Amino acid sequence: MAKKVAFMQGNEAAAQGALYAGCTFFGGYPITPSTEVAEVMSIELPKINGKFIQMEDEIGAMASIIGASLTGAKVLTSTSGPGLSLKQELIGYACIAETPCVIINVMRGGPSTGMPTGPSQSDVMCAKWGTHGDHAAICLVPASVQELFEETVRAFNLAEKYRMPVMIMPDEIIAHMRERIVFPEPGELEVINRTAPSVPPEQYKPYDTKFGDVPPLAAFGSGYRFHVTGLNKAEDGFPTTKAALVQAEEERQVRKVDANIDDIVTFEEYMLADAEVVIVAFGSTSRSARFAVNEARKAGIKAGMFRIKTFWPFPDKQIKALAGKVKAFITPEMNLGMCTGEVKRCAEGKVPVVGIFRVDGEPINPGQILDKIKEVK
Amino acid sequence: MSGRYELRFSGAGGQGLILAGVIMAEAAAIYDGKQAVQSQSYGPEARGGASKSEVIISDGPVDYPKATVVDALLALTQEACDKYSHDLKEGGVLLVDSDLVKRLPQGNFKTVSFPIINTAKNEVGREIVANIVALGAMVALTGVVTKESAEKAVLSRVPEAFIELNKKAFQTGYDKALAASK
Structure with a gap:
């Protein structure tokens, strides 16, 4: 049978990806330019006996998905910059309570209300540093409608596998553009479900490290009872201030991601084999x-691109390796240097890192990048 | 850049230009077997404000999803024409509503004008299909998608009760543009 093909908007594809992954609960509050995700979920979830709820605000929306996740559901919320700021308190709660959930944040101009309909890439730092305290972060930055579908499935997989919030951050252009998508058949993409407890309810502890760095999570309503809190907790879920327990618990939560970077980090290498000037770009x-690399190659310039697909954890290892081989990095981004700073950190002064920054609501066009390639080559 | 054809549909928010762009892209990507990307740019207003929808059609993959040099531009308002005609390609096509766009940009391109909105209102019967009249005209002037594919794409987007209205709007726009460009 021929595969199902559609001409679809990024946000719609993200919602379809969530459904493919098995999402059955969406709690949200509409905001441009992410609203289409909520629209599709509001239409589709009732058909599969799922639940869609529009909450009173973004804080309530984030709280609702944490609660729903603890009943065993795969959960999603979608928002944009101002909504992401509001969600941060509860994102921290999801981190410390180790609750799987997926947050789609479509990047528009900021800070604050900023430019509601203009594209931006200025929330990537908020994905890691938005909520306070030490915590791990996973943030995916897809670059096409097809990839937004696939990365949404992967976001759910990572959330379930590592028992934590995972963010997807398409910029407004990717979220609102339409292009062809080929839907994977059921079973074609891997779908991961969280590990259920193997012990009976009376022996169950929600943070029992005997089962590794990602302890199994029981579903409320399945006969298991446990305590959930935003305080530092012991294995049984109850608050503790015992120094050794808190230290170990905090380190474990960060280690969940740090020890599995190669499983999480994804990227694309384009014409890097002999590249002297490398563009590091995302979204x-x-x-x-x-486009610019192709044009540069036509002009005989050895240009290539390292495309970041997973912004957090950052592809340190790959960029460090490239820094030893190339003459310069160029980092175009729709913010004032967020990715550039990370690339500089990884380049460790070995090669120049030249940024191209735009925050005027207009995309960085290929001509701007091509000019910079010619300048630094 | 070869093999890349760039269209821009511009006017005021609420005129249905984003939909016109989507239909053009669907005609190319679904019915003509080409690659297409449609993107849009609009202000925070629900109605009014300059709005544009861009469509890139190519035989190969489309990387940059926005226009670089525009092959064909539709402008339904003076504001849109002033704002969005600067990167129209030499030898490109400019289609404007002759009632609403009085100041035309200077340049070496083919300008076609006819009263698009008035045609929708008085000849087709409903102002709301002005975007489909304009789409028919753009299909006639550019030839970048086949007429059959464009018509199929229009009809797949329209509720049963409005099929005849939209068919008429598309055909009228198509014919008027050809007549006006002679």
């Missing part, structure tokens, strides 16, 4: 970069 900006 829609990488599409301008690819």
Whole structure:
């Protein structure tokens, strides 16, 4: 049978990806430019006996998905910058309570209300540092409608596998553009479900490290009872201030991601084999970069692109390796230097890192990148 | 850049230009077997404000999803024409509503004008299909998608009760544009 093909918007594809992954609960509050995700979920979830709820605000929306996740559901919320700021308190709660959930944040101009309909890439730091305290972060930055579908499935997998919140951050261009998508058949993409407890309810502890760094999570309503709190907790879920327990618990939560970076970090290498000038780009900006690399190659310049697909954890290892081989990095981004700072950290002064920054609501066009390639080559 | 054809549909928010762009892209990507990307740019207003929808059609993958040099531009308001005509390609096509766009940009391109909105209102019967009249005209002037594919794409987007209205709007726009460009 021929595969199902559609011409679809990024946000719609993200919602379809969530459904493919088995999402059955959406709690949200509409905001441009992410609203289409909520729209599709509000239409589709009732058909599969799922639940869609529009909460009173973004804080309530984030709280609702944490609660729903603890009943065993795969859960989603979607928002944009101002909504992401509001969600941060509860994102921290999901981190410390180790609750799987997926947050789609479509990047528009900021800070605050900023430019509601303009594209931006200025929330990537908020994915890691938005909520306070030490915590792990996973943030995916897809660059096409097809990839937004697939990365949404992967976000659910990572959330379930590592028992933590996972963010997807398409910029407004990727979220609102329409292009062809080929839907994977059921079973074609891997779908991961959280590990259920193997012990009976009376022996169950929600943070029992005997089962590894990601302890099994029981579903409320399945006969298991446990305590959930935003305080530092012991294995049984109850608050503790015992120094050794808190230290170990905090380190374990960060280690869940740090020890599995190669499982989480994804990237694309484009024409890097002999590249002297390497563009490091993500999201829609990488599409301008690819265009520019192709044009540079036609002019005989050895340009290539390292495309970041997973922004957090950052692809340190790969960028460090490239820094030893190339003459310069160019980092175009729709913010004032967030990715550039990370690339500089990884480059360790070995090669120049030249940024191209735009925060005027206009995309970085291929011509701008091509000019910079010619300048630094 | 070869093999890349860039269209821009511009006017005021609420005129249905984003939909016109989507239909053009669907005609190319679904019915003509080409690759297409549609993107949009609009202000925070629900109605009014300059709005544009861009469509890139290519035989190969489309990387940069926005226009670089525009092959064909539709402008339904003076504001949109002033704002969005600067990167129209030499030898490109400019289609404007002759009632609403009085100041035309200077340049070496083919300008076609006819009263698009008035045609929808008085000849087709409903102002709301002005975007489909304009789409028919753009299909006629550019030839970048086949007429059959464009018509199929229009009809797949329209509720049963409005099929005849939209068919008429598309055909009228198509014919008027050809007549006006002679």
